[in-house]
Amino acid sequence: MARTMTRILTPFLALISIGIATPASAYWEYGHETIGEIAYRNITPETRRAVDALLHQSKLLETPNCKAGTIEQAAIWADCIKTLGPRFSYAYDWHYQNVNICKPFDLKGPCKDGNCVSAQIERDVKLLKDKSVPVRERVQALAFLIHFVGDLHQPLHAGDRGDLGGNQVLAAYGDYAPEKLNLHSIWDGYLAERAISTPPSPVRVYSAAERAELQLGSVEDWSHESWQVAHDVAYASALGGDACGPEPKRAKLDQATIARILPAAKLEVERGGLRLAKLLDEALG
Numbered sequence: 001m002a003r004t005m006t007r008i009l010t011p012f013l014a015l016i017s018i019g020i021a022t023p024a025s026a027y028w029e030y031g032h033e034t035i036g037e038i039a040y041r042n043i044t045p046e047t048r049r050a051v052d053a054l055l056h057q058s059k060l061l062e063t064p065n066c067k068a069g070t071i072e073q074a075a076i077w078a079d080c081i082k083t084l085g086p087r088f089s090y091a092y093d094w095h096y097q098n099v100n101i102c103k104p105f106d107l108k109g110p111c112k113d114g115n116c117v118s119a120q121i122e123r124d125v126k127l128l129k130d131k132s133v134p135v136r137e138r139v140q141a142l143a144f145l146i147h148f149v150g151d152l153h154q155p156l157h158a159g160d161r162g163d164l165g166g167n168q169v170l171a172a173y174g175d176y177a178p179e180k181l182n183l184h185s186i187w188d189g190y191l192a193e194r195a196i197s198t199p200p201s202p203v204r205v206y207s208a209a210e211r212a213e214l215q216l217g218s219v220e221d222w223s224h225e226s227w228q229v230a231h232d233v234a235y236a237s238a239l240g241g242d243a244c245g246p247e248p249k250r251a252k253l254d255q256a257t258i259a260r261i262l263p264a265a266k267l268e269v270e271r272g273g274l275r276l277a278k279l280l281d282e283a284l285g
Contacts, residue, residue: 036075038273078147128283153272159230195265
């Protein structure tokens with residue numbers, strides 16, 4: 001459904017470029033699904049069979065209203081289960097790690113007791129590698145992993161200024177400025193939609209050289225990198241170039257700024273997809 005809606009909305013993206021904004025699918029749908037698709041196309045055949053076999057057992061999750069039978073469904077499962085109330089409330093803090101971009105990078109505080117996205121990514125990989133873990137637990141770990149790698153590569157899940165990942169920063173996207181639009185939702189939805197939909201598509205089989213370059217590093221390295229993008233691109237572009245400067249009543253991303261930061265937004269999606277592929281190959285290949 002999310003993919004269908006995105007295809008319907010895509011032709012209207014040209015309107016945004018001339019200053020007429022239109023709603024777009026959110027990162028937690030289109031962005032996450034795209035990262036899952038990139039990964040699926042770039043894992044080995046052996047890993048693909050293992051992913052399919054686990055997702056075929058997704059009914060064990062007992063979440064009939066939150067399906068995870070395909071990698072696209074699994075990519076948004078961790079957001080869908082938020083609607084199930086206290087059953088999965090323990091996982092709420094696992095989607096982000098708001099490391100202050102105006103202080104030296106440090107995961108210790110935001111990741112206390114493993115309650116952050118990077119720690120959960122590493123945990124999920126360990127669970128998937130261990131075939132003695134019950135199938136239901138491994139299916140859940142797979143669904144969480146697919147989603148959390150996407151979350152880590154949305155920069156405002158990796159760094160902020162103590163403002164709930166930019167949720168408290170009111171912002172305008174071009175000429176589109178509804179009362180409650182904020183910096184986080186712009187990166188989650190409008191910017192992600194436009195970046196992914198702008199040719200060339202990031203959903204493809206990447207060369208060995210491309211994979212080697214974009215997959216380089218550890219989960220902590222990727223955390224640091226995404227935090228840096230939050231500083232250098234997400235906040236700096238919204239706050240007049242000074243990521244740690246005074247916050248205006250409403251930040252504004254004009255059309256020139258949007259065009260300038262689109263490549264960075266698309267690169268985060270590509271990195272997320274290929275790094276998810278790397279982790280899946282390591283865990284299941």
